[in-house]
Amino acid sequence: MDVLSATGLTRRFGDRTAVDDVSFGVAAGETYGLLGPNGAGKTTTISLVCGLLAPDSGTVVINGDTMATDRCPAKMYLGLVPQEIALYPDLSGRENMEFFGRLQGLSGARLGERIDSVLELVGLADRGGERTDDYSGGMKRRANIGVALLHEPELLILDEPTVGVDPQSRHAILDGIEDLKSSGMAVLYTTHYMEEAERLCDRIGVMDEGRLVAEGSTAELVSLVGEHPVLRLDGDGDLRALESRLVTLDGVIGCTSADGRLDVVARESAAVLGKVLQIAEHNGVRITGVSIDEPDLEDVFLHLTGKALRD
Numbered sequence: 001m002d003v004l005s006a007t008g009l010t011r012r013f014g015d016r017t018a019v020d021d022v023s024f025g026v027a028a029g030e031t032y033g034l035l036g037p038n039g040a041g042k043t044t045t046i047s048l049v050c051g052l053l054a055p056d057s058g059t060v061v062i063n064g065d066t067m068a069t070d071r072c073p074a075k076m077y078l079g080l081v082p083q084e085i086a087l088y089p090d091l092s093g094r095e096n097m098e099f100f101g102r103l104q105g106l107s108g109a110r111l112g113e114r115i116d117s118v119l120e121l122v123g124l125a126d127r128g129g130e131r132t133d134d135y136s137g138g139m140k141r142r143a144n145i146g147v148a149l150l151h152e153p154e155l156l157i158l159d160e161p162t163v164g165v166d167p168q169s170r171h172a173i174l175d176g177i178e179d180l181k182s183s184g185m186a187v188l189y190t191t192h193y194m195e196e197a198e199r200l201c202d203r204i205g206v207m208d209e210g211r212l213v214a215e216g217s218t219a220e221l222v223s224l225v226g227e228h229p230v231l232r233l234d235g236d237g238d239l240r241a242l243e244s245r246l247v248t249l250d251g252v253i254g255c256t257s258a259d260g261r262l263d264v265v266a267r268e269s270a271a272v273l274g275k276v277l278q279i280a281e282h283n284g285v286r287i288t289g290v291s292i293d294e295p296d297l298e299d300v301f302l303h304l305t306g307k308a309l310r311d
Contacts, residue, residue, distance in 0.1 A: 004049065
């Protein structure tokens with residue numbers, strides 16, 4: 001059974017449908033990504049999953065309990081890291097965790113142990129006594145993640161957690177999320193950064209204008225839209241003659257040559273590269289440069305929606 005099961009979620013604001021019949025699930029030890037540009041409906045979907053908003057239709061079930069906007073058992077299983085920093089700036093990192101830990105039902109020695117453990121986990125063990133308004137943006141983000149982890153949730157929800165942070169903190173956040181997944185935690189992750197989704201997510205739901213337009217692993221999504229890698233070869237010699245020979249090579253889908261460059265579309269770039277170089281040598285073409293343009297989620301999103309991921 002999935003830790004999280006969202007079925008048929010729909011939410012309207014007046015005449016605008018922000019979330020349109022969205023369904024997905026997240027299993028233990030899995031990171032599921034919601035990928036889409038700003039305004040795609042990711043944050044509204046998160047609000048429905050967490051019970052911050054009530055859906056017009058559809059259900060959210062976490063560990064067998066149905067989510068509701070009032071007090072309900074389902075909320076005990078999740079930890080939420082919102083887009084906006086949710087910390088008291090005049091309290092230290094440790095004091096923030098003491099406050100939020102008590103709200104989550106922790107107290108006494110157990111609370112102290114969890115705070116020590118979480119501060120170490122998010123790399124703030126030596127800064128826990130400082131006021132959070134003195135933290136950098138990246139430190140605040142990490143402290144926010146720490147608050148969500150205090151009660152050891154079975155589902156961690158992160159809504160654009162790396163927006164506006166420095167590269168070092170971003171790297172630390174992504175490393176930490178990978179560690180959580182390996183520990184068996186279910187993670188729901190929203191982002192409009194393609195590289196984050198490719199790195200972290202076992203499965204990805206592509207959102208656009210409130211709809212889930214495709215779902216699967218990166219490889220499955222790329223395969224779904226029929227994209228293939230392209231070998232780009234720079235060389236000296238008769239590239240047009242080489243093109244006519246390569247189009248008959250097993251695994252090659254097509255070739256084009258122009259201005260000293262030969263583009264070879266292949267099913268698997270690594271499988272044909274060696275053969276392509278051998279044929280080029282046998283036909284007197286000196287290859288001066290090789291690059292591989294692998295299809296990625298940007299290509300998938302452009303194919304599915306007709307616009308770039310960050311439009």
